[in-house]
Amino acid sequence: MKYTIGIELGVKNIVAGILDKNGKLIRRDTVPTNKDREFQEIIKDVCTLIKKIAEDEDIEIKNIKYIGVGCPGVTDNKSGIVIKNYSLNFTNAHIRNEIQKHINLPVFVENDANCVAIAEYLLGAAYGTESSLIIKVGVGIGGGIIIDGSIYNGFNFGGTEFGHMVIEYNGRQCSCGRKGCWEQYVSGSSLINQTKQLAADNPDSILGKMVMNNVAQITELTVFEAAKAGDEMAKKLCSEFIEYFAEGLTNIVNILMPEVVIIAGPISKLGNTIVNPLVELLKDRIYSKELNLPEFKMAEMGNAGIVVGAAMLGSFKDEKLDDLV
Amino acid sequence: MKYTIGIELGVKNIVAGILDKNGKLIRRDTVPTNKDREFQEIIKDVCTLIKKIAEDEDIEIKNIKYIGVGCPGVTDNKSGIVIKNYSLNFTNAHIRNEIQKHINLPVFVENDANCVAIAEYLLGAAYGTESSLIIKVGVGIGGGIIIDGSIYNGFNFGGTEFGHMVIEYNGRQCSCGRKGCWEQYVSGSSLINQTKQLAADNPDSILGKMVMNNVAQITELTVFEAAKAGDEMAKKLCSEFIEYFAEGLTNIVNILMPEVVIIAGPISKLGNTIVNPLVELLKDRIYSKELNLPEFKMAEMGNAGIVVGAAMLGSFKDEKLDDLV
Known part of the structure; x- marks a missing residue:
């Protein structure tokens, strides 16, 4: 259980990264979001990208602790839902549920700017x-x-x-x-x-x-x-x-x-x-x-802020991992 | 130790009130602030008013748990100081120290709007x-x-x-x-x-x-x-x-x-x-x-908001009473 995954669900690109237990981003990869698709299609690509970067690093899914997703818009981090997002046109998008249809791991969802705030707080300028x-x-x-x-x-x-x-x-x-x-x-x-x-x-x-x-x-x-x-x-x-x-x-x-x-x-x-x-x-x-x-x-944290913050969502508040998966 | 005192240090009037252990305001009295005086003179009147209302209710000072003061301006509630207050013209006014020269009780100092927020939270519209x-x-x-x-x-x-x-x-x-x-x-x-x-x-x-x-x-x-x-x-x-x-x-x-x-x-x-x-x-x-x-x-809480909130400052966060007197 050494690794965590961070996802940036951007308007242009989906970015996925793997963080090791020291908070180091050991791999990052990206695919276009093609944002005018159904949200289920976008999440399918998110999961394919996660599997790809894990495979590239020879990391088995069972050795990943959780997946964190940073997404623009109003985000319910308790339920793992994006309530509203104008740029991606999501309304009540059940990100956690949809990812778990493809990958059996705990999933955290948070607003992307909050992910940056968390990354800067844990590792960066607000440390x-x-x-x-x-x-x-x-x-x-x-x-x-x-x-x-x-x-x-x-x-x-x-x-x-x-x-x-x-x-x-x-x-x-x-x-x-x-x-x-x-x-x-x-x-x-x-x-x-x-x-x-x-x-x-x-x-x-x-x-x-x-x-x-x-x-x-x-x-x-x-x-x-x-x-x-x-x-x-x-x-x-x-x-x-x-x-x-x-x-x-x-x-x-x-x-x-x-x-x-x-x-x-x-x-x-x-x-x-x-x-x-x-x-x-x-x-x-x-x-x-x-x-x-x-x-x-x-x-x-530069461009990596969202991915790194997302990959630390489950570690930010320890109780979250038990309560909210 | 059944009672607490709340003070509203207003621009026009000083208001003092006694709260019983149920949070009930059992007496309130007031004197003019005469704000263009030295702050030490104003605090002297505050203390005289406290002694008066306690006497009126036959309450000995040793049966009062603490005094809370609500004051306009930027207030350092840790040190009991009003850092700046334009309307009363206070700068770094050590309210706690000055009161304790006259009355030997714990003293809490807080911004007046915060006192109202506390009163509404503990007893009123935000309960x-x-x-x-x-x-x-x-x-x-x-x-x-x-x-x-x-x-x-x-x-x-x-x-x-x-x-x-x-x-x-x-x-x-x-x-x-x-x-x-x-x-x-x-x-x-x-x-x-x-x-x-x-x-x-x-x-x-x-x-x-x-x-x-x-x-x-x-x-x-x-x-x-x-x-x-x-x-x-x-x-x-x-x-x-x-x-x-x-x-x-x-x-x-x-x-x-x-x-x-x-x-x-x-x-x-x-x-x-x-x-x-x-x-x-x-x-x-x-x-x-x-x-x-x-x-x-x-x-x-109407007009009583500041006095009641001030009289609850020490009960709002229990640790405060030990840390900050």
């Missing part, structure tokens, strides 16, 4: 802290809260939707139906879209020349690179992004004041380029100015 | 729930979070500042320095100020006639009474208030999703007049629309 909060800037904004070593999900698993906090009354239209949600200003997708527009409108700018009208190559980092190279309009867009980031972050810190705030997702590669100006703005804006700010850190 | 959240609409907006039967304060006691969540980017100027904080739209003071303005601008309206230019009698409830009597402009102001209330509340519910949300402060007298439209708006706005909403309730 040794009592309360931590993860802000995962991706397609939207995902979040995870750890209080006294436990994931806080809300009474019906519907909490930590940090991205759906209105910061601008009657502001930009959000997919959730409200106007002015934080993730309309600070998500990776909104940043990429704004960068594309800026490059298209200004083909002769540093940014425009950098991408040479090939806007498909634009990532969350592109506009920061252009700003560093001296593009004034790119600098303005970066400042705006950080300004809105700080506004939502100050709200969250005023409410929750965790010991550590971890920023995850592609922009975490920016390191101090983003942390330093954020901290300066927060110092000025936080309600209790005489108190120490939380520590702001970049996620340390 | 029997796992997680609850209190929104106290007064001069500003105070808050308290209870998770798994413990007060959540943040790592440096700087959390639960719900009022200082920007909901309108670049909106109304707040005393904290930011613009657009929720309490600029939803506090009792902002509602009273807007009602006064409306009455002054429209002396012949139902509201104007109701207050007969005596704007000093206007409370948080006045505009709701005028709306009920058919005043169209009052109705508009009430709708705006509820609209902004719902906007901030939806943010908080999306982030924390507690089992119960308790609304405290003078507007809690409005009952369903305010709860029903709030719930309708939240149903429509909450991110996870397929989930059950938290239950919304009005505080049940």
Whole structure:
């Protein structure tokens, strides 16, 4: 019983990893999600991938302790169900039951941002802290809260939707139906879209020349690179992004004041380029100015955060393994 | 050791109460705070008031188990210190030490909104729930979070500042320095100020006639009474208030999703007049629309919430009494 399996059920790809008893990711493999299929078909591929990586490592299924699955959306970790997930279009998807039709092992299911929070808490940037909060800037904004070593999900698993906090009354239209949600200003997708527009409108700018009208190559980092190279309009867009980031972050810190705030997702590669100006703005804006700010850190687990956190779901709270398989 | 004392250290008045072992408030008395004095002078009056109510009830000090103090501001409940309180102008005020100069009893100190949260949790509207959240609409907006039967304060006691969540980017100027904080739209003071303005601008309206230019009698409830009597402009102001209330509340519910949300402060007298439209708006706005909403309730402890919660601080977590006196 030395190994555990972690699954990232992503919108583009399914990622499976094997963790050894020391928490080391000894193998990782991936297949496309092809998300427009029935959920049973997707889970079948998850199970085939699990069997493949176990076989590749010469590990028998009986030597695997459990499978953990990290999935976007509202997740009932007690029943192993994804209640709702807009990006994969799951509604009340019984992930645990469906996996156990193919593989006879305990299965844990958790929201993907919570998996990252767990991985960072057990092995990464939040190691040794009592309360931590993860802000995962991706397609939207995902979040995870750890209080006294436990994931806080809300009474019906519907909490930590940090991205759906209105910061601008009657502001930009959000997919959730409200106007002015934080993730309309600070998500990776909104940043990429704004960068594309800026490059298209200004083909002769540093940014425009950098991408040479090939806007498909634009990532969350592109506009920061252009700003560093001296593009004034790119600098303005970066400042705006950080300004809105700080506004939502100050709200969250005023409410929750965790010991550590971890920023995850592609922009975490920016390191101090983003942390330093954020901290300066927060110092000025936080309600209790005489108190120490939380520590702001970049996620340390990188792309592996979801898989590693998922593979530790059963070890995170020991009682879970008995109660919830 | 049958009795405990609870103190509300308010901006206008000091209130002291005696709780018997059944949690019943058997006596309450009050003296003016005269807040512009040295904090030592204020605490001296607190102690005189404690001695007086004990004497009035023929209770010897040695038969009192402990004193609990509820105070506005950022409060370090471990050390018994008010770190910062703008309304009473306390900075690092050692409440416990100062009281113990006059009365030799264990002393607990907690933020006043947290005291209300504790009282509602132990005896009132949140009784029997796992997680609850209190929104106290007064001069500003105070808050308290209870998770798994413990007060959540943040790592440096700087959390639960719900009022200082920007909901309108670049909106109304707040005393904290930011613009657009929720309490600029939803506090009792902002509602009273807007009602006064409306009455002054429209002396012949139902509201104007109701207050007969005596704007000093206007409370948080006045505009709701005028709306009920058919005043169209009052109705508009009430709708705006509820609209902004719902906007901030939806943010908080999306982030924390507690089992119960308790609304405290003078507007809690409005009952369903305010709860029903709030719930309708939240149903429509909450991110996870397929989930059950938290239950919304009005505080049940009324004016006594702070005193009763303070008088139970040492019983709330048993270990506290040993650790922290």
